[in-house]
Amino acid sequence: MIYLDYAATTPVRKEIVDTYTKLLENYYGNSDSLHEIGRKSSKLMEQSRAMIAQLLHVGAEEILFTSCASESNNYAIKGAALHYQNRGKHIISTCAEHSSIHNSLEQLKNEFGFEITYLPINKNGIVALSDLKKALRKDTVLVSMMLVNNETGAINPIQECAEYVHKNSRAIFHMDAVQGLGKIDIPIKEVDMATFSAHKIYGLKGSAILYKAQNIELLPIISGGQQEFGLRAGTSNTPCNIVFAKTLRLALEEQKSAYEHVSKLNAYLRKEIEKIPNMVINSPNNASPFILNFSDLKIGSEVMLNALNAKGFAVSAQSTCSSKSKAISHVLLAMGLGEIRATHAVRISLSHLTTQEEIDLFIHTLKEIHDDYQTR
DSSP states (O other): OEEOBTTTOOOOOHHHHHHHHHHHHHOOSOTTOSSHHHHHHHHHHHHHHHHHHHHHTSOGGGEEEESOHHHHHHIIIIIHHHHTTTTOOEEEEETTOOHHHHHHHHHHHHHHOOEEEEEOOOTTSSOOHHHHHHHOOTTEEEEEEESBOTTTOOBOOHHHHHHHHHHHOSOEEEEEOTTTTTTSOOOGGGOSEEEEEGGGTTOOTTOEEEEEOTTOOOOOSBOSSSTGGGTBOSOOOHHHHHHHHHHHHHHHHHHHHHHHHHHHHHHHHHHHHHTSTTEEEOSOTTSOTTEEEEEETTSOHHHHHHHHHHTTEEOBSSOGGGTTSOSOOHHHHHTTOOHHHHHSEEEEEOOTTOOHHHHHHHHHHHHHHHHHHHHO
16 A cells, blocks of 8 residues: 555554553653652653753743644643633634644634634635734634645745734734644744644654643643643653654754755656546645645546556545544635535655655556546
């Protein structure tokens, strides 16, 4: 099986598996215990927090360990909105966010009386600053926007959007940066909160962080003990938290070379796919090269995915968290690309591990499937 679904998840690096195994064997103590075994675990975990902070150029006290990006997004959205609701109950987001953002916002609207404004995206899959300016109000308490879209790779203008929000309101700005970490530069200094996940950068599933600027306060969602500065109760997943630092360091060390490698593959893919009749590229030209979305106008998403799977290729049609719902991309619809492209979309996601030979074979197989379908 040739894997071209790295936006869904990545294989774990051998170095991470080896380190994690050693941690499980030797650092099993509860990091909140006062005995020596617990203190050793706690010391390593705090060293990891400090290293992550150094790599991201933030403070150690601004890094919160969580179990996944969805949890980090829930904490950011609900924790901030509920804590600052005395300032107002208006939130701004976009119509193309991950389900963990959208469903958190809908819960705040339906259960707690918040008003949500969903900004549109343009034909390039990004938010226009002018629309944000129109939506921002005196009672806006939170703005949440993803950096890199998980279906198309479109990159939102986070820096200019966050700058405008901070200059013209008291609203907090949250960025879902899951698909950007280890791939493009992260404008973390421009935002108040940011979400990251280990399993998107060749680390462990069940491991993520939430960056929260020191001046931002959150209402704890899980009540209990003192863990994570009193914001997230529960026994710490110490080995996962410790190994996140190494995962991040290795990803950042390879970022430049990975970007150059994947950019060449992406450009080649675009050129070859556009040669095939009734094939259209949905990702904008300036999208992250790690994601390429296209549609075969004659073959629906599910049919194409099953055909590619049968021939040994792993790809997606949309966000993996929405993969079991109806195969229609709300992101492509929001871009104004129409129902045909939205129901016929395929997402390829690339990696530094992807080879030219794999891409050549994919193109050959894609042409075979297309031609075979056309002659039936």
